Amino acid sequence: MSNFVTLTKDNFKKTIEENEFVIVDFWAPWCDPCVKFTPTFEAAAKKNKDIIFGMVDIEKDKEIAEYFQIKVIPGLLVIRQRAGIFAHDDGEVSAKAFDEIITWAREYDMSTVKDYYKREDSGPVSYTHLRAHETEAD
Secondary structure: OOOEOOOOOOHHHHHHHHOOEEEEEEEEOOOHHHHHHHHHHHHHHHHOOOOEEEEOOOOOOOHHHOOOOEEEOOOOEEEEOEEEEEEEOOOOOOOHHHHHHHHHHHOOHHHHHHHHHHHHHOOOOOOOOOOHHOOOOO
16 A cells, blocks of 8 residues: 555545544545645655545545644644644645654654553543544534
8 A cells, every 4th residue: 555645525534443544634536725735745654654645625525624624825734643733734835844743653652542442442531632532624
């Protein structure tokens, strides 16, 4: 399986649930900065084979973009262990900045997320909402 995928409402949830580390690029074909960012995104996928890089076309899959409240594109969402740990919705990202985001995400301490899942698995707890935990659009 390639680590560079098109994400849709049909495969988004499964991709998040079955992969430890996913980076999502929200884009549209009419968005010039999005189109310019695509080669950077593809190059990062080639350098980081252990990460799934998925693109969501916000025109075709509006539900996903709406669920994650994407207001500016290109937009990035970094998901590790089914939890969104970083979102960038300020538009363009340079290749250097994207590499730094990936490095930061690799080093991010996931112990809080692991503790949450452990509590959730052990029985009823008060629900602390993690955005990416419920990845399917309403």
